[in-house]
Amino acid sequence: MAHQGILRVFVNPVANFHLSRAVGAVQQDVRYRRPPSAGLIMIDATQAQLEYALQSICPPSAYVGARHIAPDDHLALSLGESAALAGAVASVRNASGAARTVAKALLGDLGAVVDGLPRAPAGFPIWPEGFVGSLSHTRGVAAAVVARRDSFDCLGIDIEDPEEIEADLARLIVRKDEQWAIRDGLLSIRQVFSVKEAVFKALYPHDRVMLDFHDVFLDFESSHATTQYGAVVNWRSVRTEAIFSIAWRLRSCEY
Ligand SMILES: CC(C)(COP(=O)(O)OP(=O)(O)OC[C@H]1O[C@@H](n2cnc3c(N)ncnc32)[C@H](O)[C@@H]1OP(=O)(O)O)[C@@H](O)C(=O)NCCC(=O)NCCS
Structure with a gap:
């Protein structure tokens, strides 16, 4: 293990x-x-x-x-x-x-x-x-x-506090190629928001690139996030009555 x-x-x-x-x-x-x-x-x-x-x-x-x-x-x-x-x-x-x-x-x-x-x-x-x-x-x-x-x-x-984000705002956060995961209940909209914030906070000090929500693609099978400039990090998220997300990249680049 x-x-x-x-x-x-x-x-x-x-x-x-x-x-x-x-x-x-x-x-x-x-x-x-x-x-x-x-x-x-x-x-x-x-x-x-x-x-x-x-x-x-x-x-x-x-x-x-x-x-x-x-x-x-x-x-x-x-x-x-x-x-x-x-x-x-x-x-x-x-x-x-x-x-x-x-x-x-x-x-x-x-x-x-x-x-x-x-x-x-x-x-x-x-x-x-x-x-x-x-x-x-x-x-x-x-x-x-x-x-x-x-x-x-x-x-x-x-x-993040767990209150769900209004469906109207979802399109600003969730990409079209991620919508299936919301429909299937893998993550809430607020969790997608949280994961992308964690990804930004991991990468910004390293790469100094501002990111919009649609600049980050979440792969729900590999739990990788890929940015529009090609950076890849791991992510995990958990929802209790609050939402916690962590994103990271190892030096060895082993995902
Ligand atoms: C940095 C940012 C993500 C902080 O998120 P938040 O939900 O407002 O606040 P959080 O409590 O989660 O995090 C605050 C902490 O983030 C850290 N932080 C601030 N700016 C940061 C940056 N550019 N990079 C990494 N960490 C940062 C600080 O430690 C701060 O705590 P402190 O003020 O006590 O030192 C947000 O303010 C921001 O700048 N967003 C623009 C980019 C973005 O969100 N894009 C969409 C996602 S890809």
């Missing part, structure tokens, strides 16, 4: 209620590859569901984690990170702080020394030398995925 990705669930008792609303019950389309790892902190049913969901889509040897966003999460921002968000509202500062808390802990697990995760002018986080990763946050949950750059070319993560 392939080595699975490493997962950490970050528990904030104060915000458990928000997490249970944001994540909720795992649906049947989640495939469990292994039981939750032992030793995580105070796993209750909801956190176990979050762990299952993230673990089920985490690529081998990447580290993924999530926490529910708390009102004081902005305090985790370093001075530089905080200054970059000076004009942002409290919810944005808290979400950014929560995602960076997760990312820094995962980087620590990987042996990286991290002062901060500053933003590039284009908005993506700048990772310590030798590492690659991605951040995402939604109303209640923040997540990060990180890995060593000697194994991974690029990584992207996206979380």
Whole structure:
């Protein structure tokens, strides 16, 4: 069996209620590859569901984690990170702080020394030398995925609230050659949106090419995504009461 990705669930008792609303019950389309790892902190049913969901889509040897966003999460921002968000509202500062808390802990697990995760002018986080990763946050949950750059070319993560996108807007997101997968119920429109966001977040820091939704073609059999300029990445997505998607490319180019 392939080595699975490493997962950490970050528990904030104060915000458990928000997490249970944001994540909720795992649906049947989640495939469990292994039981939750032992030793995580105070796993209750909801956190176990979050762990299952993230673990089920985490690529081998990447580290993924999530926490529910708390009102004081902005305090985790370093001075530089905080200054970059000076004009942002409290919810944005808290979400950014929560995602960076997760990312820094995962980087620590990987042996990286991290002062901060500053933003590039284009908005993506700048990772310590030798590492690659991605951040995402939604109303209640923040997540990060990180890995060593000697194994991974690029990584992207996206979380979305589960509300379905209106059918009228579907044509902006779903290509004609992908519509069968929506009809057959393989993915929801919102999941296709989420996967393409994860693909963009993986590739943009690497290739610096802006992408529209129709510039990304999802192959639902191979779970590869191909861009209009020929880049190919893997993707996985899972839907609980929130949607999580991860996209990545290994350095070895083994898909
Ligand atoms: C970057 C983008 C995808 C972020 O998506 P989002 O749903 O608004 O927000 P998320 O919570 O998922 O992600 C936010 C994080 O993405 C990261 N990010 C921002 N710009 C990024 C970029 N150009 N590349 C990679 N990551 C980026 C940041 O870490 C940010 O968190 P932070 O502000 O706390 O540091 C979006 O703002 C964007 O620029 N979209 C244009 C391209 C696109 O979406 N095309 C359609 C899909 S192909």
